[in-house]
Amino acid sequence: MGDRVISPDHTALPGSSPPAAAPPSLQVDDLAFAYPDGRQALFGVDLTINRGERVALLGPNGAGKTTLVLHLNGILTAGHGTVTVGGLAVAKQNLREIRRRVGIVFQDPDDQLFMPSVAEDVAFGPANFGVTGEDLRARVDTALATVGMQEHRDRSPLHLSGGQRRRVALATVLACEPEILVLDEPSSNLDPVARRELAEVLLGLDATMLMVTHDLPYALQLCPRGVVLDDGVIVADGPMRELLADAELLRRHRLELPYGFTLS
Amino acid sequence: MAGAGHGHPLHLAGTSPVHRLPAEVKIVAAFLGVVCVVLTPREAFPVFGGYLVLLAAIWVVAGIPPGWMVRRSVIEAPFVVLAVLLPLTGGGPHVEWLGLQLSEPGLLGAWNIIVKGTLGVLTSLTLAATTSLRDLLLGLQRLHAPALVVTIVTLMLRYVDVIAAEGRRMRLARISRGHDPRFLWQAGATARGVGSLFVRSYERGERVHLAMLSRGWTGAMPRLSETPTTRRDWVAGLAPVAVALGLAVTGWVTA
Numbered sequence: 001m002g003d004r005v006i007s008p009d010h011t012a013l014p015g016s017s018p019p020a021a022a023p024p025s026l027q028v029d030d031l032a033f034a035y036p037d038g039r040q041a042l043f044g045v046d047l048t049i050n051r052g053e054r055v056a057l058l059g060p061n062g063a064g065k066t067t068l069v070l071h072l073n074g075i076l077t078a079g080h081g082t083v084t085v086g087g088l089a090v091a092k093q094n095l096r097e098i099r100r101r102v103g104i105v106f107q108d109p110d111d112q113l114f115m116p117s118v119a120e121d122v123a124f125g126p127a128n129f130g131v132t133g134e135d136l137r138a139r140v141d142t143a144l145a146t147v148g149m150q151e152h153r154d155r156s157p158l159h160l161s162g163g164q165r166r167r168v169a170l171a172t173v174l175a176c177e178p179e180i181l182v183l184d185e186p187s188s189n190l191d192p193v194a195r196r197e198l199a200e201v202l203l204g205l206d207a208t209m210l211m212v213t214h215d216l217p218y219a220l221q222l223c224p225r226g227v228v229l230d231d232g233v234i235v236a237d238g239p240m241r242e243l244l245a246d247a248e249l250l251r252r253h254r255l256e257l258p259y260g261f262t263l264s
Numbered sequence: 265m266a267g268a269g270h271g272h273p274l275h276l277a278g279t280s281p282v283h284r285l286p287a288e289v290k291i292v293a294a295f296l297g298v299v300c301v302v303l304t305p306r307e308a309f310p311v312f313g314g315y316l317v318l319l320a321a322i323w324v325v326a327g328i329p330p331g332w333m334v335r336r337s338v339i340e341a342p343f344v345v346l347a348v349l350l351p352l353t354g355g356g357p358h359v360e361w362l363g364l365q366l367s368e369p370g371l372l373g374a375w376n377i378i379v380k381g382t383l384g385v386l387t388s389l390t391l392a393a394t395t396s397l398r399d400l401l402l403g404l405q406r407l408h409a410p411a412l413v414v415t416i417v418t419l420m421l422r423y424v425d426v427i428a429a430e431g432r433r434m435r436l437a438r439i440s441r442g443h444d445p446r447f448l449w450q451a452g453a454t455a456r457g458v459g460s461l462f463v464r465s466y467e468r469g470e471r472v473h474l475a476m477l478s479r480g481w482t483g484a485m486p487r488l489s490e491t492p493t494t495r496r497d498w499v500a501g502l503a504p505v506a507v508a509l510g511l512a513v514t515g516w517v518t519a
Contacts, residue, residue, distance in 0.1 A: 070474075073478055075474060075477060075478065096480055096482075099477070099478055099479065099480045100480060102478075103478075104475075104478045106471065106474070106475050106478075108471065110426050110468075111468060111471040111472050111474075111475050112472075112475045113422075114418070114419055114422045114423070114472055114475075114476065115418065115422065116397075116398045116401075116418070116421055116422060117398075123486065124476075124479055124481075124486060125479035125480060127486035127487075128479060128480035128481055128482065128486065129480050156422075157422070158422075158425050158426070172479065173479070176479065176480070
């Protein structure tokens with residue numbers, strides 16, 4: 001395994017210090033995990049995300065990004081180490097509340113949107129978490145309004161464009177009022193306009209956000225802080241712009257700015 | 265109407281009182297109606313006319329053109345062919361018609377199959393024409409169909425089009441590379457395509473399941489609608505069934 005560069009000073013970022021009382025939205029301590037077939041995917045990950053932070057999780061394919069994400073809401077159970085969300089440990093007895101607190105928007109909206117209509121899909125999450133009646137309707141309305149999809153509420157996801165589906169998928173998670181929003185490759189398969197529209201929606205949210213992506217310019221646009229995961233450990237953590245300006249770091253971890261982009 | 269885009273080929277969108285009736289009422293009414301028809305003695309010829317008039321009255325209320333119904337009832341054709349054979353092959357006393365020796369029990373048997381089958385098909389078509397798939401699903405849910413069945417049907421409703429589109433893209437990619445199957449022994453690639461579509465759909469199923477778990481799914485579908493079904497809905501929906509029951513009883517008394 002390669003050498004590791006850790007920039008420890010992200011805690012000094014302006015605006016990233018939490019309100020004194022609030023526990024961090026996400027705290028991962030020494031998380032290790034091996035799949036049942038013996039393949040070790042995480043080797044002791046430490047990551048703290050404070051309330052209101054927007055963090056990009058970068059790393060080459062196979063680095064363990066998806067494995068890490070599936071630990072955040074207890075789909076995978078840590079082999080070693082702990083995950084806490086807003087002060088609550090990810091453990092079997094807390095699973096329902098954990099899944100409400102961690103809103104994962106999956107990469108393919110067709111995997112996420114499975115109900116016959118948009119509004120029903122947005123209602124699915126909060127209904128599972130016990131919201132009913134007028135409250136449920138209000139949640140659905142607010143979430144759809146946030147992503148600008150109210151007028152499509154009764155349509156089938158099948159008849160929406162890629163960008164619209166992505167925004168509805170986001171709404172299905174927003175309706176659960178999560179503590180932290182986890183986005184898996186939010187910009188994949190979007191045309192430039194849809195990509196920009198999604199960015200505008202995301203920037204308008206007052207939410208803690210962890211965004212898994214290969215799209216470095218998008219990460220730079222949306223996230224002040226970046227974290228690089230490679231070979232199952234965090235190898236760099238710092239201001240996004242500094243990470244992307246470090247050509248040597250990017251090269252070592254198979255990250256690359258698109259053609260024509262330079263940062264200094 | 266909610267769930268637009270989930271019309272099926274047998275559905276005729278509309279806003280008539282029949283369309284607006286809750287699906288579970290219509291499912292129960294259709295089922296009981298068919299039971300009445302089946303229990304009617306086959307010799308009670310005028311009673312069957314009564315059933316047809318009853319259905320026609322429902323079509324008028326629902327705004328379904330009779331021609332629309334007739335075209336869709338050709339689904340029944342294979343059974344009619346079977347029924348037509350009965351008078352020619354049946355035993356027992358025979359009657360002579362246009363120089364043909366026709367079996368009397370065979371004739372009655374054929375009539376029995378055709379008239380009850382037709383009425384059954386027309387009743388089902390009426391239910392299908394006035395109820396979207398989504399509403400049927402809601403009806404099943406309210407009639408306490410097993411949660412697993414409701415879940416499977418919900419997912420099928422959503423993903424049949426997704427998988428069909430995936431299949432179309434795979435086929436396009438195949439023929440774009442010069443695949444042009446004309447004979448059975450060239451169908452190998454198509455068969456492998458179907459196989460990989462199955463595997464892909466299976467993997468998608470796993471991803472959908474993960475996404476559902478992430479939003480707190482615990483095994484039961486949330487209620488699709490909270491609009492309660494009133495006693496009035498039941499009375500309105502079961503009124504035609506009462507008429508059908510009356511007809512069936514008439515049939516028993518007179519036959």
